[in-house]
Amino acid sequence: MLTSPLYHHHASHCATSVLSRTLxxxxxxxxxxxxxxxxxxxxxxxxxxxxxxxxxxDNNVVDVSDDQQQNMTSFPxxxxxxxxxxxxxxxxxxxxxxxxxxxxxxxxxxxFLVDLQVLNRNCRAxxxxxxxxxxxxxxxxxxxxxxxxxxxxxxxxxDPKLVVSTLAEAEYxxxxxxxxxxxxxxxxxxxxxxxxxLTRRIPKFHIDVESEASLxxxxxxxxxxxxxxxxxxxxDCGQHRVGVDPNDEASLRLVQKIHESPHVKLxxxxxxxxxxYACRGxxxxxxxxxEEAKIVxxxxxxLKTLGIHVPTVSVGSTPxxxxxxxxxxxxxxxxxxxxxxxxxxxxMQTKIGSCEIKDxxxxxxATIIGHRPNMNQLTIxxxxxxxxxxxxxxxxxxxxxGYIKExxxxxxxxxxxxxxxxxxxxxxxxxxFRLGAKLTIxxxxxCLSAAMFDKYYVINNSIEAKLVDVWSNIRxx
Amino acid sequence: MLTSPLYHHHASHCATSVLSRTLxxxxxxxxxxxxxxxxxxxxxxxxxxxxxxxxxxDNNVVDVSDDQQQNMTSFPxxxxxxxxxxxxxxxxxxxxxxxxxxxxxxxxxxxFLVDLQVLNRNCRAxxxxxxxxxxxxxxxxxxxxxxxxxxxxxxxxxDPKLVVSTLAEAEYxxxxxxxxxxxxxxxxxxxxxxxxxLTRRIPKFHIDVESEASLxxxxxxxxxxxxxxxxxxxxDCGQHRVGVDPNDEASLRLVQKIHESPHVKLxxxxxxxxxxYACRGxxxxxxxxxEEAKIVxxxxxxLKTLGIHVPTVSVGSTPxxxxxxxxxxxxxxxxxxxxxxxxxxxxMQTKIGSCEIKDxxxxxxATIIGHRPNMNQLTIxxxxxxxxxxxxxxxxxxxxxGYIKExxxxxxxxxxxxxxxxxxxxxxxxxxFRLGAKLTIxxxxxCLSAAMFDKYYVINNSIEAKLVDVWSNIRxx
Numbered sequence: 040m041l042t043s044p045l046y047h048h049h050a051s052h053c054a055t056s057v058l059s060r061t062l063x064x065x066x067x068x069x070x071x072x073x074x075x076x077x078x079x080x081x082x083x084x085x086x087x088x089x090x091x092x093x094x095x096x097d098n099n100v101v102d103v104s105d106d107q108q109q110n111m112t113s114f115p116x117x118x119x120x121x122x123x124x125x126x127x128x129x130x131x132x133x134x135x136x137x138x139x140x141x142x143x144x145x146x147x148x149x150x151f152l153v154d155l156q157v158l159n160r161n162c163r164a165x166x167x168x169x170x171x172x173x174x175x176x177x178x179x180x181x182x183x184x185x186x187x188x189x190x191x192x193x194x195x196x197x198d199p200k201l202v203v204s205t206l207a208e209a210e211y212x213x214x215x216x217x218x219x220x221x222x223x224x225x226x227x228x229x230x231x232x233x234x235x236x237l238t239r240r241i242p243k244f245h246i247d248v249e250s251e252a253s254l255x256x257x258x259x260x261x262x263x264x265x266x267x268x269x270x271x272x273x274x275d276c277g278q279h280r281v282g283v284d285p286n287d288e289a290s291l292r293l294v295q296k297i298h299e300s301p302h303v304k305l306x307x308x309x310x311x312x313x314x315x316y317a318c319r320g321x322x323x324x325x326x327x328x329x330e331e332a333k334i335v336x337x338x339x340x341x342l343k344t345l346g347i348h349v350p351t352v353s354v355g356s357t358p359x360x361x362x363x364x365x366x367x368x369x370x371x372x373x374x375x376x377x378x379x380x381x382x383x384x385x386x387m388q389t390k391i392g393s394c395e396i397k398d399x400x401x402x403x404x405a406t407i408i409g410h411r412p413n414m415n416q417l418t419i420x421x422x423x424x425x426x427x428x429x430x431x432x433x434x435x436x437x438x439x440x441g442y443i444k445e446x447x448x449x450x451x452x453x454x455x456x457x458x459x460x461x462x463x464x465x466x467x468x469x470x471x472f473r474l475g476a477k478l479t480i481x482x483x484x485x486c487l488s489a490a491m492f493d494k495y496y497v498i499n500n501s502i503e504a505k506l507v508d509v510w511s512n513i514r515x516x
Numbered sequence: 517m518l519t520s521p522l523y524h525h526h527a528s529h530c531a532t533s534v535l536s537r538t539l540x541x542x543x544x545x546x547x548x549x550x551x552x553x554x555x556x557x558x559x560x561x562x563x564x565x566x567x568x569x570x571x572x573x574d575n576n577v578v579d580v581s582d583d584q585q586q587n588m589t590s591f592p593x594x595x596x597x598x599x600x601x602x603x604x605x606x607x608x609x610x611x612x613x614x615x616x617x618x619x620x621x622x623x624x625x626x627x628f629l630v631d632l633q634v635l636n637r638n639c640r641a642x643x644x645x646x647x648x649x650x651x652x653x654x655x656x657x658x659x660x661x662x663x664x665x666x667x668x669x670x671x672x673x674x675d676p677k678l679v680v681s682t683l684a685e686a687e688y689x690x691x692x693x694x695x696x697x698x699x700x701x702x703x704x705x706x707x708x709x710x711x712x713x714l715t716r717r718i719p720k721f722h723i724d725v726e727s728e729a730s731l732x733x734x735x736x737x738x739x740x741x742x743x744x745x746x747x748x749x750x751x752d753c754g755q756h757r758v759g760v761d762p763n764d765e766a767s768l769r770l771v772q773k774i775h776e777s778p779h780v781k782l783x784x785x786x787x788x789x790x791x792x793y794a795c796r797g798x799x800x801x802x803x804x805x806x807e808e809a810k811i812v813x814x815x816x817x818x819l820k821t822l823g824i825h826v827p828t829v830s831v832g833s834t835p836x837x838x839x840x841x842x843x844x845x846x847x848x849x850x851x852x853x854x855x856x857x858x859x860x861x862x863x864m865q866t867k868i869g870s871c872e873i874k875d876x877x878x879x880x881x882a883t884i885i886g887h888r889p890n891m892n893q894l895t896i897x898x899x900x901x902x903x904x905x906x907x908x909x910x911x912x913x914x915x916x917x918g919y920i921k922e923x924x925x926x927x928x929x930x931x932x933x934x935x936x937x938x939x940x941x942x943x944x945x946x947x948x949f950r951l952g953a954k955l956t957i958x959x960x961x962x963c964l965s966a967a968m969f970d971k972y973y974v975i976n977n978s979i980e981a982k983l984v985d986v987w988s989n990i991r992x993x
Contacts, residue, residue, distance in 0.1 A: 145706040147683070147993055181933060204934045206624070223897060223934050224885040226952045229622040249886060252951050280935060281886055281895055313932065408701040409726060409758055418758055420700060424967055425993075428905045455790065456658060456963055457681045457700050458757060474729050475703045486933055490901055490968075493992055515970055516624055516902075 148406040148477065149425035151492040153383070155507060156500035157400035161381050162191040165360065169376060172365040177202050177220060177353060179379025182486045183401075184208055184512040185495070186215060188382055200243070202377045206233050209244070211513040218243040220271060220377075222309065224281065226253055231260045238266060245306045249273040249282050251293055254303070261302035270297060271309040271353070276334040277327070278313035285338035291345065298347045307351025307375070310335045315358035320392040328359040328367045336371035343372075357381045361393040385485035386442040387431045396442065399481045401495070403441065403488055405459065407476050410469055417461040417472055421480065423454040427487035441480040446472075451480070490514055625883040625954065626902035628969040630860070632984060633977035634877035638858050639668040642837065646853060649842040654679050654697060654830060656856025659963045660878075661685055661989040662972070663692060665859055677720070679854045683710050686721070688990040695720040697748060697854075699786065701758065703730055708737045715743060722783045726750040726759050728770055731780070738779035747774060748786040748830070753811040754804070755790035762815035768822065775824045784828025784852070787812045792835035797869040805836040805844045813848035820849075834858045838870040862962035863919040864908045873919065876958045878972075880918065880965055882936065884953050887946055894938040894949055898957065900931040904964035918957040923949075928957070967991055 169176035178192035181204035189212065193199035200218035203209045209221050210233070224247045225234060237244045248254050248270045261268050272294055275282035283290035297305050312331035318324045331354050339349045353375035354360075354368075360378035383401035384394045403425050409418030426440050439450035440459065449467070453460040461467075461478070472478075482488035489495070489512065497508040646653035655669035658681035666689065670676035677695035680686045686698050687710070701724045702711060714721045725731050725747045738745050749771055752759035760767035774782050789808035795801045808831050816826045830852035831837075831845075837855035860878035861871045880902050886895030903917050916927035917936065926944070930937040938944075938955070949955075959965035966972070966989065974985035 145704065147706045147710075148704065149993060224895070225897075226885055227622065227625065227883050229624045233624075250951075252887065253885075256952060279888070279891060279893075280930075280932060280937060284890075406704050408703055408730075410729065411756070413761075414756060416756075418701070420702075423904075423906065423964055427900075428907070428964065429900065430905070430907075453757075455757060460757060474727075474733060487900055487905065516626060 146404075146496060148404055149421040150404050151489060151495045152402040152404050152479070153495045153497045153510070154400045154402070154501050155497050157398060158188070158382055159191055161384065161398060161400060162194065165192070165376075165378065165381055166194065166196065168360075168364070172368055174368060174373060175200070175375050177218075177355075177375050177377040179204075179222075179355070179377050180208060180212065181205075182379045182383055183489060183495070183510070184514065185510040186211070187497075187508065187510045189216070192382060202379070205513075205516045206230060206237075207513050207515050209233075209237055213237055213241050213244070217241050220245040220306070220309070222247055222271070222273075222311075222377075224249055224253060224273070226256050228260070231257070234268070235260070235264055235266055238268060243269065243306075245269045245271050247271050247273050247281075247309065248293070248297065248303070251289070251296065254293065254296060254300075258300055258302040267301070268303045269306045270303045271306045271351070272297065274308050274310040274335050274338055276310040276312055276331045276354075278311065280311075280313055282310060285334055290338070291341060294342055294347060295345065305347070305349065307349055307353060308335050308339055309351075309353045309377070310355075311377075312354070312356045312359050315356045316387070316391060318358060318391050321362050324358045324362040324392055325367065328363040331356075331359055332363075332368050332371045332373045336373055339372040351375050353377050357384070357388060358391050358393040361388075380486060383485035383489065385488075386439075386481045386483045387429075389442070389481075390431065396444075396481070399442075399485075401482070401485045401489060402444070403480045403482055405478050405480060407472055407474055407478065408458075410474060412467075412469060415462055415467050417449070417467060419451075419459040419461055419478055420457065421459050421478075422457040424456055424491055425488065426451070426454060426459065426480065426482050427484060427491060428454060429482075429484035429487050431483050439483075441482045444479040444481065449478075623881075623973060625881055626898040627881050628966060628972045629879040629881050629956070630972045630974045630987070631877045631879070631978050632974050634875060635665070635859055636668055638861065638875060638877060639671065642669070642853075642855065642858055643671065643673065645837075645841070649845055651845060651850060652677070652852050654695075654832075654852050654854040656681075656699075656832070656854050657685060657689065658682075659856045659860055660966055660972070660987075661991065662987040663688070664974075664985065664987045666693070669859060679856065682990075682993045683707060683714075684990050684992050686710075686714055690714055690718050690721070694718050697722040697783070697786070699724055699748070699750075699788075699854075701726060701730060701750070703733050705737070708734070711745070712737070712741055712743055715745060720746065720783075722746045722748050724748050724750050724758075724786065725770070725774065725780070728766070728773065731770065731773060731777075735777055735779040744778070745780045746783045747780045748783045748828070749774065751785050751787040751812050751815055753787040753789055753808045753831075755788065757788075757790055759787060762811055767815070768818060771819055771824060772822065782824070782826065784826055784830060785812050785816055786828075786830045786854070787832075788854075789831070789833045789836050792833045793864070793868060795835060795868050798839050801835045801839040801869055802844065805840040808833075808836055809840075809845050809848045809850045813850055816849040828852050830854050834861070834865060835868050835870040838865075857963060860962035860966065862965075863916075863958045863960045864906075866919070866958075867908065873921075873958065876919075876962075878959070878962045878966060879921070880957045880959055882955050882957060884949055884951055884955065885935075887951060889944075889946060892939055892944050894926070894944060896928075896936040896938055896955055897934065898936050898955075899934040901933055901968055902965065903928070903931060903936065903957065903959050904961060904968060905931060906959075906961035906964050908960050916960075918959045921956040921958065926955075 166176060177200045178189060179202040180189045189201060198218065199216060201212055201216050202220045202222050203212060204223055206221065209219055212219055219241065225231065234246055246268055248257060257268055273282035274285050283293060297303050310331060312327050315324055315327040318327060335352055335354060339352045342349050351374060352372045354373050355377035357378045357380035360376045361381055380388060384399045388394050389396055403421050405419040405421035407417050408420050440454050441451050443449040448463045448465050449461050450463065451459050452462050495510045496506060497510055499505045499507045643653060654677045655666060656679040657666045666678060676693060678689055678693050679697045679699050680689060681700055683698065686696055689696055696718065702708065711723055723745055725734060734745055750759035751762050760770060774780050787808060789804050792801055792804040795804060812829055812831060816829045819826050828851060829849045831850050832854035834855045834857035837853045838858055857865060861876045865871050866873055880898050882896040882898035884894050885897050917931050918928050920926040925940045925942050926938050927940065928936050929939050972987045973983060974987055976982045976984045
């Protein structure tokens with residue numbers, strides 16, 4: 040029997056995952072730590088100083104009740120009956136195994152750090168918003184690509200459902216979720232083969248269609264393999280990246296064809312207001328939110344009058360879903376949102392107006408490895424492979440490759456492969472930013488930065504900074 | 517006994533490597549293929565068309581003899597006595613197992629493709645140049661991070677030596693190479709611990725020093741752990757990223773201190789003319805090459821007059837080493853070059869003037885997943901996570917996120933996480949660039965793009981395009 044390379048590829052993922060779990064157990068079970076102490080006292084002080092200053096920021100773009108804020112690191116007592124997926128690790132269990140501050144373990148830099156308190160707050164706020172709006176949440180997992188992150192995104196949801204950006208993610212999550220939408224058009228036979236497997240594996244697996252030509256390819260495959268694919272029609276609501284033109288008669292004909300085809304069934308309409316990344320401030324985002332909902336909803340309405348049932352009308356981008364409220368989505372046919380970046384947020388999202396610095400839950404931690412006083416520079420060991428070279432979006436100006444929590448006047452002005460150059464308009468305090476000290480950086484674009492790492496170190500919150508978990512992500516395609 | 521997370525991390529790397537080797541054997545040993553056929557005929561035609569047009573380009577920036585060009589895919593008959601490292605797989609063995617064109621295997625896109633004929637030519641040209649100049653080559657492996665690539669870089673060298681950019685690379689290569697320079701300053705205890713292990717493991721392991729403060733940290737560690745570290749002094753020859761100022765008296769004092777210290781020994785001077793990435797054309801590069809060599813050589817000369825022996829004077833960047841000749845390096849103390857990107861080259865290097873399109877050996881292969889005729893656009897399934905968002909260097913303008921071999925008028929003007937937008941100033945031929953067809957893209961910056969993949973598919977050459985190997989790389993830190 041020949042062994043399929045595809046199978047090996049999958050096996051490789053599993054093995055890596057198992058190894059990472061072993062590593063995780065090892066780290067979490069140890070009562071003392073084998074990493075060397077790396078000047079923890081000073082680092083801890085940096086982080087605490089930063090946290091204190093952040094306390095002064097008290098506005099949150101998302102609505103979280105006081106009661107919920109108090110409970111943000113424990114699970115709702117009355118929600119067990121509605122949780123379908125396994126619960127993430129319990130805090131009490133994790134905390135009892137911790138004896139030292141996270142920083143004292145001397146994890147090698149650069150590494151990727153997640154503040155679970157903030158992540159949990161972000162996830163719960165989005166769930167609450169969807170509930171309040173009477174809209175379902177299909178959590179996009181492309182930003183973190185972890186099982187744990189997805190579980191926080193879907194805590195308490197009766198029918199948890201995801202969007203994924205790669206088939207590698209789809210494979211991984213299909214062991215845990217029964218409703219997954221792979222939202223990147225796939226037309227090659229190798230991908231359709233994998234999509235066939237996934238469609239047979241879980242109750243609801245959806246793919247995308249955006250033209251008659253692509254429908255033809257998908258239908259032909261389905262016909263030849265005796266399967267029916269569930270398809271979302273991608274609708275272009277202004278980004279002009281993918282999706283059908285909702286004002287084109289051909290788009291109506293496409294959906295009509297899907298409606299009549301025995302080889303595919305219509306899951307719904309799916310749109311992504313990527314143009315929201317060019318916004319500055321909530322008012323601009325709100326306009327795009329209204330536009331996004333109106334365009335896709337009007338298109339759904341036209342289909343309805345043609346007698347075509349559209350089960351799902353899905354909108355979403357982190358800016359529009361962070362700012363959007365029942366007001367923007369009321370009187371529309373929108374019944375699903377699918378944001379993803381909000382789990383971590385990032386520096387770019389703060390510039391756009393989706394969130395504030397205190398809402399960012401993901402960081403790249405770097406070590407200061409050089410002083411260059413004559414140029415008022417620091418050198419750090421996080422370069423393009425840790426932070427990514429994303430300079431931010433179109434007309435949103437990010438003067439730095441990230442936001443340095445320890446001192447917001449510091450800017451990362453240049454990145455080579457493994458080295459970052461930090462400068463400031465003010466004289467750098469080299470006593471404070473000594474050689475070997477750590478910097479905690481909010482990346483410009485957390486999706487791209489997170490994908491550079493194979494694991495995330497997770498701390499309970501920024502005050503105690505206790506290591507409570509290590510998450511593995513599913514990279515590649 | 518407590519298990520060190522560090523150990524597990526290392527074990528994880530090894531296990532991944534073993535799995536990848538299994539995958540590789542499986543792929544190469546199969547006499548028929550389990551991937552589906554993905555429209556191979558058309559794809560093959562695209563690639564062949566492209567290759568034919570490339571034949572018309574006959575200038576090479578590097579000097580390769582006719583004899584060597586004929587032998588470029590086999591090993592020199594008389595070199596076995598001087599090859600220390602294992603030879604890469606033999607072509608005859610590999611070819612006999614191939615029954616179909618590479619393209620027919622339907623590997624999922626995006627994937628990373630290496631043209632071994634071009635890579636081999638690039639590697640041999642650099643070895644030959646070093647030999648002709650009487651300078652030794654310390655091959656930088658940060659671009660590909662593979663064992664196989666390093667072996668091509670060091671074919672026939674009696675004392676093969678490498679530069680690495682991460683400790684993960686250092687760990688990996690230390691099983692195969694006896695002389696490794698880790699060329700990113702490291703000051704944290706966790707890294708120094710690993711450096712200690714590497715120093716004890718192989719005969720020659722070198723690290724960097726660029727200030728008295730960093731020397732103090734390194735010396736203290738060495739003293740406390742009863743070890744002597746071998747150090748290169750990084751010299752700033754104009755990039756102003758890392759390295760000592762060669763015109764500062766303090767820099768001489770630093771080397772003097774190293775010279776006198778019992779805890780460190782001087783391996784040499786190391787400089788990187790990163791400013792060469794801002795050049796356009798060979799003449800500008802040649803000036804930087806001369807400047808780079810002169811600055812570090814003059815500094816070495818000053819040290820010599822102080823009675824300090826400087827074993828190695830190392831220069832290098834792919835632009836300066838591609839253009840440099842014996843003329844630029846003669847009458848200097850330069851005795852080592854350490855380029856790395858030349859193995860793959862990339863679109864940016866063609867703009868700088870280091871090479872031509874025909875010298876690029878690494879590609880991202882993507883599938884066309886959307887047509888948007890009203891905007892004269894194509895959509896491809898290679899986004900920022902496949903190509904990286906590197907837009908090129910400072911004043912070197914790259915209007916596209918890569919060079920599309922099938923049609924140089926096509927430009928990748930925008931990248932989101934998993935999707936690329938391709939446009940053209942000319943009307944796109946949608947008949948030729950049908951849905952499902954493949955595009956072969958030279959990335960702007962091959963170092964950053966390669967690191968997004970966990971393996972490279974290696975073909976013998978662009979005409980036959982037979983899959984001959986699958987290489988695994990060592991990512992992370």
